[in-house]
Amino acid sequence: RVVVGTKVDQNHVNWVTAYNMLTGIRFTVSRTNAKIARAELTDADFEAKHKFSFDITGNELTPSAKYDFKFKDYAPGVFRDLRQKFRLDPADYLMSLTSKYILSELGSPGKSGSFFYFSRDYKYIIKTIHHAEHKFLRRILKDYWLHVQDNPNTLLSQFYGLHRVKIPYGRKIHFVVMNNLFPPHRDIHQTFDLKGSTIGRDFKEEDLEKNPRATLKDLNWLRREKHLEFGPEKKNLFFEQMERDVSLLQKLKIMDYSMLVGVHDLQKGNQENLRDKTLQVFQPGGDSPSDEAPDGRGMLIRTPSKLESARKARELRQIIKQEKPIPMGQSSSRMPDTMEENTAKRELVFYSDDGGFRATHEDNSPGDEIFFLSIIDCLTHYGTVKKLEHFWKGLSNDKKQISPISPEPYGERFINFIEGITKSPEEAARDAQNAARS
Template sequence: MTEGPGSSQSMKKTIGHRGVDPTGETTYKKTTSSALKGAIQLGIAHTVGSLSQKAERDVLMQDFYVVESIFFPSEGSNLTPAHHHGDFRFKTYAPIAFRYFRELFGIRPDDYLYSLCNDPLIELSNPGASGSIFYVTSDDEFIIKTVQHKEAEFLQKLLPGYFMNLNQNKRTLLPKFYGLYCVQAGGKNIRIVAMNNLLPRSVPMHLKYDLKGSTCKRRASPKEREKSVPTYKDLDFIQDMPEGIQLEPDNYNALSKTIQRDCLLLQSFKIMDYSLLVGIHNSDQASRERGAVTPDHRRPQAQKALYSTAMEAIQGEAKGKGTLETEDQWGGIPARNCKGERILVYIGIIDILQSYRFIKKIEHSWKALVHDGDTVSVHRPGFYAERFQRFMCSTVFKKTRVQLGRPDLLPQTDPLAGSSSEFPATNLPNSSPGSTGMTSSSPPQRYLHTSSLS
């Protein structure tokens, strides 16, 4: 499992535990990405298979604290297959509880197994500054992310409350955790979580933001801007979209209620420093670019998991408490930008495994000495939740001003689609570009050409 020649002296660069060896392959705690992916798939295949042999039952309190462990020698054993990686041990945390979570979201064991283990995991090339490694399944359904020991420990403590919240409300923007695992190799513990994928690769994102509601140094760095798909921040959003993202009134109200409910839960667990990840697909720009670049005509696959798209997460509020009936596989929330262009918005709350511990209190104290204490991103949970909600519901998302007699419709198919029969219609009721109160001056635009997106 160890990377061999990729010792600490020969690493080209390291961010946290993530590095790159002389061959150019990503490493994590000196384990190559290919070896880690192989161990993850072998381990999950075994644990899901063995779990299917156990009778289904109600989740008990002790189930949240169970840890199962299996050793995978390279030569194989009576329980495990032979493999070409080094020896490793695979741990599964709270398997019964996570099985319940997956069932709650309609994920069948064979679908979970097929998504994670049938095809090689795809490493995301733009992982950010956290030092984590991200993998996505080939069907775009799940994300595998490495997490630090404290984050994994906090998730374990969070599980009973997480369980109660999901029972009460499946429609949420909070991360949906489907499994917590640990690969032990070379004397190191590599902890990973399986979770929902917010940004499908088959839908090109023209803009991406990580928003906290803070303005203290919340601007993308020059290095970040050089990336093919930069992740911009709060000050960038304020500059780019002074009019915010315009939502149809019902969707705005539903989204606001969802954010309010999620923030209340996060505050109750003293969770903070989370972000709202916002991906924007510009339908009008995609239409203009269609003749200049080769579009991605892959149809977004139907999600295996229920309530997994941004539209589903809020539609329970928008359309009552009945069963969601939608055939829109694009899953984004229809909206308009400040230029009146039609966009689809993909959102979710990320990075919730941060509690307001002593180190965060110290970090806020010294930042507040230099900056206005109310603008720094690290703040006490109650204030953080209030500021986050206020920023999202007043600066980022705004209610479209309806102009009677001017109903505009979103296209019946996304401009990337090849035929009108492939995608159903999505309506934007009674809104118009002229009704948003926009100024004539256009802010700087950061839209990327879709040819640069993978």
């Protein structure tokens, strides 16, 4: 599970970087929140960048900080608007990212060398990104924003901020703030990162023993014969949104993204309580209520009746057609959880079942798993890096199977794969039977 990380404290090598990131975010986000938003964003908002110098003494603009550093804030008005579109509470966002300078670092899980940090409450992720990705995000920001405007239920990564830090004589570090797809209050029993390719898409099963919560890949998924178990209603919602999202990615010539899938098994529930153990590391002083390690035990999701589920599915469908978020209060029919979570996010379709999207049967009645789904790592532009890689890899491998294919076929392959593994349990059983017969 991704939440297992290393606590970033004063002794951690990246303590200064983490401290500076959070100090900069706190300052710039408060500054932006304090301003009155204009009715409409202008082109200038998308291009905006503001630079601040922090030092030990402080100055008329910035408060004093522990270290000397420079901080750059990009398109703050746009990101404020995005946070609002994604239903974040401004105060909550600030609290999570800055109430104490404690993060956990996931190190660098991918090959890219990016670092991941979780906010202390695990709601948000800071990902350091390459300069090329940074430039690219700025270039596509308007398209992304327009897409979110038209598709509030987008499956694409939710970006909440884009910033840069630099210490004297140090290098520039660009980073984004994103949502942690996996909610802090639920155990995620399995995680998959799916691209729709088979080459190199296998996590060594032997290594699972060492790291039972590792992120698995396409071949591991197929080997397990898993499915995204959605009946017709939810399947349609999911496909419709994914197709829209992927068509944006194709248009912007993006590739190398994946569908991140977290699976919460309702039968297993939260018994394993891995998080409790992890969070104990995060109890520095305990002077605020959220410092209490949440207790994962004894939480229930009330199983909605068939009628309720049908009504809800209908609501969801109407909402996605009108591209309107679900009105508060109507989208949920479950017991309140004791644990803190981003409840406002539940207004969004794919976050509406306890932060995720619950499995359904062929008759659209609820199933046994909650899926947490998002298209992640979508800042790789084909033109910049991948053409070279394509050339080199193309020499040795089957052209169709290598992952750096151009954005159009990449998107097609991605959609085909994800749609191919989306089946209600009944459908999956039927297909397995047919396959056995023939």
